[in-house]
Amino acid sequence: MNLNETLPICIAGNWRLGQGDRYATLYPATGEPVAYLNAANLADVEEAIQGADKAFRTSGWAQKKPHERAVVLYRVAQLIRERSEDLAQLQRLDNGKPISETRALVASAAATFQFFAAACETLEETITPMRGDNLTMSVYEPMGVVAAITPWNSPIASEAQKMAPALAAGNAVVVKPAEVTPLAALELAKICIEAGVPAGMISVLPGKGSVIGDAITVHPLVKRVSFTGGTTTGKHIAHIAADKMMPVSLELGGKSPTMVFEDADLDHAVAGVLYGIFSSSGESCIAGSRLFVAHGIYDTFMERLAAGAAALRVGDPTDERTQLGPLITSRHRESIESYVALGVDEGGHIRTGGVRPTGSIYDRGYFYTPTIIEGVRNDQRICQEEIFGPVLVAMPFEDENDLIEQANDSVYALAAGVWTRDYKKAWRFARAVQAGNVWINTYKQFSISTPFGGWRDSGLGREKGRLGILQYMEQKSLYWGM
Numbered sequence: 001m002n003l004n005e006t007l008p009i010c011i012a013g014n015w016r017l018g019q020g021d022r023y024a025t026l027y028p029a030t031g032e033p034v035a036y037l038n039a040a041n042l043a044d045v046e047e048a049i050q051g052a053d054k055a056f057r058t059s060g061w062a063q064k065k066p067h068e069r070a071v072v073l074y075r076v077a078q079l080i081r082e083r084s085e086d087l088a089q090l091q092r093l094d095n096g097k098p099i100s101e102t103r104a105l106v107a108s109a110a111a112t113f114q115f116f117a118a119a120c121e122t123l124e125e126t127i128t129p130m131r132g133d134n135l136t137m138s139v140y141e142p143m144g145v146v147a148a149i150t151p152w153n154s155p156i157a158s159e160a161q162k163m164a165p166a167l168a169a170g171n172a173v174v175v176k177p178a179e180v181t182p183l184a185a186l187e188l189a190k191i192c193i194e195a196g197v198p199a200g201m202i203s204v205l206p207g208k209g210s211v212i213g214d215a216i217t218v219h220p221l222v223k224r225v226s227f228t229g230g231t232t233t234g235k236h237i238a239h240i241a242a243d244k245m246m247p248v249s250l251e252l253g254g255k256s257p258t259m260v261f262e263d264a265d266l267d268h269a270v271a272g273v274l275y276g277i278f279s280s281s282g283e284s285c286i287a288g289s290r291l292f293v294a295h296g297i298y299d300t301f302m303e304r305l306a307a308g309a310a311a312l313r314v315g316d317p318t319d320e321r322t323q324l325g326p327l328i329t330s331r332h333r334e335s336i337e338s339y340v341a342l343g344v345d346e347g348g349h350i351r352t353g354g355v356r357p358t359g360s361i362y363d364r365g366y367f368y369t370p371t372i373i374e375g376v377r378n379d380q381r382i383c384q385e386e387i388f389g390p391v392l393v394a395m396p397f398e399d400e401n402d403l404i405e406q407a408n409d410s411v412y413a414l415a416a417g418v419w420t421r422d423y424k425k426a427w428r429f430a431r432a433v434q435a436g437n438v439w440i441n442t443y444k445q446f447s448i449s450t451p452f453g454g455w456r457d458s459g460l461g462r463e464k465g466r467l468g469i470l471q472y473m474e475q476k477s478l479y480w481g482m
């Protein structure tokens with residue numbers, strides 16, 4: 001990618017400048033421009049979707065045998081691996097994550113393409129004897145043009161999670177990356193086309209969500225939207241989908257509880273809780289942002305946790321040892337600061353953090369220290385609203401029944417953590433907590449083969465997992481007369 005020239009965008013495989021407003025993406029560690037591009041406008045959206053629909057009908061991708069599509073997708077995985085360092089550096093510039101994290105995300109994007117290549121070629125269609133003498137078959141067919149709308153916090157991984165199964169299923173994909181982080185999606189599109197996906201099957205349309213994302217969602221030729229982002233936007237998309245009778249999957253926000261019991265392995269739990277909230281600077285839907293610690297170990301645990309948080313290395317994303325990079329934008333940092341102030345207004349006190357670090361790179365980028373707030377109640381706004389930053393609220397608990405009530409008292413239900421050596425207790429709490437994903441004596445560990453998604457305001461539908469490909473297919477039952 002030539003960052004010295006205005007970047008072209010991808011309109012049904014046609015690389016040209018967008019016709020919308022010109023803007024710069026900024027490196028969050030310094031606030032300096034990384035790339036210039038013109039956003040898509042509504043005419044670009046129309047051209048991309050019409051082109052995608054035409055490619056879906058005429059390029060032959062949908063008609064290929066699953067194992068033929070798989071060969072191309074394995075090649076995508078291979079190309080991602082061959083270019084992994086360049087992609088990791090690009091993603092670092094795109095959203096400021098530490099290089100260790102962007103390398104992991106690039107590896108996960110490659111693994112995702114490999115996994116869905118395998119899922120595609122091993123997908124079984126079922127033949128069942130009908131009650132009576134006839135034969136019935138259930139087959140799967142691609143939907144047509146599908147849209148992938150993604151947020152800024154884990155760009156290449158989010159896009160791979162949608163593009164890989166959508167393409168594996170035989171669809172054309174229109175990607176709408178977050179306005180501030182379009183680079184990885186553009187590069188991924190290039191790789192897919194180079195690997196052999198017919199060019200028209202892929203579009204990447206950077207631009208404002210309320211204009212470009214909306215226009216894609218309402219378009220009658222778009223047969224499915226896979227969305228990852230905030231709950232308010234997700235609900236808006238769900239309303240449009242209801243009007244169109246269009247399937248959607250929504251991966252939304254969270255305010256995930258982590259529960260640490262007296263018998264937990266404390267070294268392990270301290271490290272896990274720190275990682276759960278502060279990796280990715282807390283800009284993570286599954287961040288373990290509400291901590292409940294057993295009363296008997298609360299003081300000891302919090303002392304160790306606060307010392308651990310204060311020792312985390314906040315800084316230059318190019319440094320391999322950096323644990324927290326900058327936040328995505330200066331506006332987002334202001335929003336986090338206003339939440340910390342709210343926590344204090346609600347009676348909380350800051351145990352550690354709560355400030356911008358100063359000096360050298362810190363003065364230019366959007367850095368913030370890992371922050372822990374104590375002395376608040378679960379029903380207060382600071383404990384109920386998603387902050388999406390490095391801010392943890394911590395509360396002691398005494399009664400286990402009350403604990404589970406508090407843990408479940410949230411509009412969100414995306415993830416939860418349980419730390420205990422007692423496997424029966426772990427089982428009991430993992431089953432009782434309402435969440436799409438529960439980690440037991442670990443946190444934020446992923447597997448592409450395990451379905452991921454949220455309950456309630458955290459979303460609808462599941463990504464990943466072998467059957468994730470079926471989200472991008474229609475099922476048809478055939479009845480044979482004998």
Ligand code: NAD
Pocket residue numbers: 149150151152153154176177178179207208209210211212213214217228229230231233234236237250251252253254284285286386388414454458459
């Ligand atoms: P956002 O909802 O503002 O934006 C997400 C995407 O939707 C962007 O591409 C944006 O341009 C687009 N968009 C905005 N308005 C739109 C509209 N009216 N129609 C169509 N598209 C529109 O979210 P964000 O600030 O980019 O991301 C942060 C949120 O994402 C957090 O709430 C976080 O929890 C959530 N998230 C969830 C998951 C998950 O898997 N559950 C993963 C990552 C992030």
